Amino acid sequence: MLIDPSIWPKMHGASVHFPVALAMAAALFDGVGFVWPKSSPRKAQLHSAGYFTIILGALGTFPAVLSGLLMTRGEVMGHGALLFHHLFVWPAFACLVGLGVWRALAGDKVSFRGFAVYLVVLFLTAGLMGGAGYWGGELLLNS
Amino acid sequence: MNTSLEVKALRYGLLTALLSLGGTGLAAIAIPALPNSILPPVSSEASFSETVVTPELAAKGQEFYETSCSECHGDDATGDEGPDLHNLPISNARIRVMIKKGLKGEMPTFAKKYNDQQIAALVSYLRTLR
Numbered sequence: 001m002l003i004d005p006s007i008w009p010k011m012h013g014a015s016v017h018f019p020v021a022l023a024m025a026a027a028l029f030d031g032v033g034f035v036w037p038k039s040s041p042r043k044a045q046l047h048s049a050g051y052f053t054i055i056l057g058a059l060g061t062f063p064a065v066l067s068g069l070l071m072t073r074g075e076v077m078g079h080g081a082l083l084f085h086h087l088f089v090w091p092a093f094a095c096l097v098g099l100g101v102w103r104a105l106a107g108d109k110v111s112f113r114g115f116a117v118y119l120v121v122l123f124l125t126a127g128l129m130g131g132a133g134y135w136g137g138e139l140l141l142n143s
Numbered sequence: 144m145n146t147s148l149e150v151k152a153l154r155y156g157l158l159t160a161l162l163s164l165g166g167t168g169l170a171a172i173a174i175p176a177l178p179n180s181i182l183p184p185v186s187s188e189a190s191f192s193e194t195v196v197t198p199e200l201a202a203k204g205q206e207f208y209e210t211s212c213s214e215c216h217g218d219d220a221t222g223d224e225g226p227d228l229h230n231l232p233i234s235n236a237r238i239r240v241m242i243k244k245g246l247k248g249e250m251p252t253f254a255k256k257y258n259d260q261q262i263a264a265l266v267s268y269l270r271t272l273r
Binding site for chain 2: 006081101139
């Protein structure tokens, strides 16, 4: 056998935590950086950390999503806990990818208003990632 | 600050997000066509959608429900001594385990009364409860 089918659940378990944690870390870094005094050099450092964590988080969604699809044989909705998991996963995936691309291209040359909108969507995305993780845990523990 | 850069980045962000979702949809269509040797088995405890709801199976399950479950969960399964069983937010595998093993101090085990096929019928019936 070329590939052991049991690799997909293991790979999903190993890869999902990165985008969840990185999205939340990005929200934390950029959220704190947003309210940090302008005069402090720490503000730029926090935004720099937020910049890299959101990009890495966006990149991390791809192996997580692909392994999840493979382990469920292409199930995108399902029912029960899997359905709830997916109802959080898909909007979170789209938002995280979109935010990662926006941040990568816009860099630090963004307006106050633009960054405030980014932060709101980022916090929403972090919440969605948390919901996806919660229902993923329910699947694992209750199956 | 550079508003045109922000808008351009927004366009690319939205486009990439949509392409990613589209790519995921295509992958979901293509994955079932992959060789079975590299995909997890369909019918196992780890599979989340293995119980197929058919009218025949659900009707059989309803008979079992009325015999063994309605006393606690109510004739219409909206709950009595036991909880409402409509729209259960847990996997089929979890429902099967609960029916088989029961819940300590709350629900008896049905492992000796029903075999796997009969429990699958029960799960099938429970999935019709919306």
